Amino acid sequence: MDTLENLRSKTEGAKDLKSVVSAMKAMAGSNIVQYETAVSSLADYYYTIALGIVAYFKAEGIEGISEKAVSEKNSEDAICAIVFGSDQGLVAQFNDAMANFVTTSLKALPGKKELWVVGERVALLLSDEGFASAKLYPVPNDINAVTPLVTEILSQSQIKQQQHEGTRFYIFHNKPNAVSGYTPVMQRFLPLDEKWKENVEKTEWPSKLLPQIAGTPKPTLIALINGYLFTSLFKACVESLASENASRLEAMQRADKNISDLLDDLNTKYHRLRQSSIDEELFDVVSGFEALKKDSTKD
Structure with missing residues (x-):
């Protein structure tokens, strides 16, 4: 009694x-602001990169992109999933929702899967579903730690694609909703294909003047593509961090x-x-x- x-x-x-x-509510709210600001800034940067790629396509007269067919022999190791989760708890269903989404999505794709996971907790959940992590990265603890992580993942993905040309890369992360909450999303990362070209070309050229390339075309395209790939990974990571802190704020x-x-x-x-x-x-x-x-x- x-x-x-x-x-x-x-x-x-x-x-x-x-x-x-x-205290945790205040910290989560503060983190959300910096990550949402980063996402907003990325939108302008991505727009500039997209305009550069569109300018290249127009200047060089590129009509389509052919994707190398993956042979049946190589299709056994054709999928590499880059998954963004969390290292810390008190995030409600953040990691569970991502693990369930990744599991369902990967089971629908043929071939052998390899997982590169950012976040120990989501890696453990995926392991319970039978998906072992080939690479495990710590979650960035602030916005300044995102660039080194993204640079490392981008470097490793390019090395792997050079070694295994048939490998397809997908990014999985939670994306904040417009009002509240988040939604698990998946996007094709590499290799770039005709569908990617169509999405980029939806960005309209802002002038009636035809674009011109200053300098040698090939290095220009490589720089633009690297900028696009970096932005895609950076955006996925920051959106995941924003979603994580939003989920933690709601839980708190x-x-x-x-x-x-x-x-x-x-x-x-x-x-x-x-x-x-x-x-x-x-x-x-x-x-x-x-x-x-x-x-x-x-x-």
Whole structure:
């Protein structure tokens, strides 16, 4: 049975926990701002890269891109999935949703799969589904740590594609929704194909003047493609980080409400029990007084 001391101890513990939750809410909110700002900045950078690629296609008269057919022999090692998750907990269903999405998507694709995973927790969930991680990267702890991670993944992906030309790369990450929450998404990363060209060409050239290439065409195209690939990976990573912190913020908001409800309940119980104790003490005083009064009357 609860006592006043027990209720007081529970209340102090709940207040301490509420302070921790409030600090985590503030941290998650601050992180969301920097990641959303980075995503917004990337939109302008991607637009510039897309315009450069469109200019190259127009200047060189490129009509289509042919993708090398993957032989049946090489199709056994044709898929490499780059998955963005989290290293930390308190993110609700963030990692579970991603693991389920990756599992369903990869099972629908033929061939042998290889996973490069960013985030230990999602890697463990994927391992439970039978997908071992060939490479495991730590999740960046701030925006400045994203570039080294993206550079490393991009370098390794280009090396692997040179060694195994038939390998297809896909990026899996959680993308923030316009209002709230997030959605798991998948995008083809490498090799670049006709569908990719069509998507890029949806970017309209902003002038009636025909574009021209300054310098040698091939190095220009390589620089533009590298910029596009870097932006795609960077954007996926930052959107995943924004989604992670949004999920953590929602979890902390629910925890904060639950703790507030608990504190209200504890305070109600405490005051009720305290009032009951006071009533009992008053009853004892009154009873004692009545007893003394009766004794004095008899005398």
